[in-house]
């Protein structure tokens with residue numbers, strides 16, 4: 001068994017030798033930035049909603065159209081974190097992209113923290129809180145406009161704004177899928193971080209990875225068939241501790 005330090009050294013060596021790294025991340029990436037995850041015991045889906053609807057029911061397409069005000073109440077309280085800042089995971093990935101090592105971030109998160117950290121090539125499988133569109137006049141609104149009073153309403157026609165996040169019952173965006181699959185299938189090294197790979201279809205995307213080296217960082221142990229067919233380095237650890245320990249000087 002390698003120690004944490006030995007494993008970090010091995011990871012640094014992998015990065016040094018890599019030419020095309022892709023990061024695939026989930027909710028755990030944003031937890032150190034103060035954004036709760038969805039599925040753990042303290043996650044957003046276990047929150048009391050103040051209604052007889054479950055959180056998962058509320059964050060669905062049909063619920064949005066049936067009860068837009070209840071949707072908004074839950075959504076802006078539990079899913080939008082305007083003050084969240086990127087953590088060392090976001091920042092070091094952005095730095096790796098700047099150096100030409102990292103080619104893409106594929107994320108299940110909707111918070112836009114990778115872009116805030118400076119990442120350019122980001123595929124947001126579940127959309128983003130940073131853009132909404134009017135269900136009536138179809139105009140686009142950034143988060144700042146969306147949050148202005150009347151919050152969640154179109155500033156042009158007054159109709160409801162629908163956040164450009166993928167709700168339950170909705171498919172993923174096609175162009176995003178194609179971009180993500182393309183990035184994953186060209187990578188020689190894949191880092192999977194802060195995700196327990198349970199959310200489909202997102203989790204199945206990693207099977208497009210054909211490269212040889214796979215690094216997995218997650219707080220709880222996960223297993224996947226892919227892990228047995230690659231040169232794999234597994235960290236059952238906090239993602240921020242992992243990225244803080246990573247030294248990019250020599251990479």
Ligand SMILES: [Zn+2]
Pocket residue numbers: 134135136137138139154155156157158159
């Ligand atoms: Zn409108």
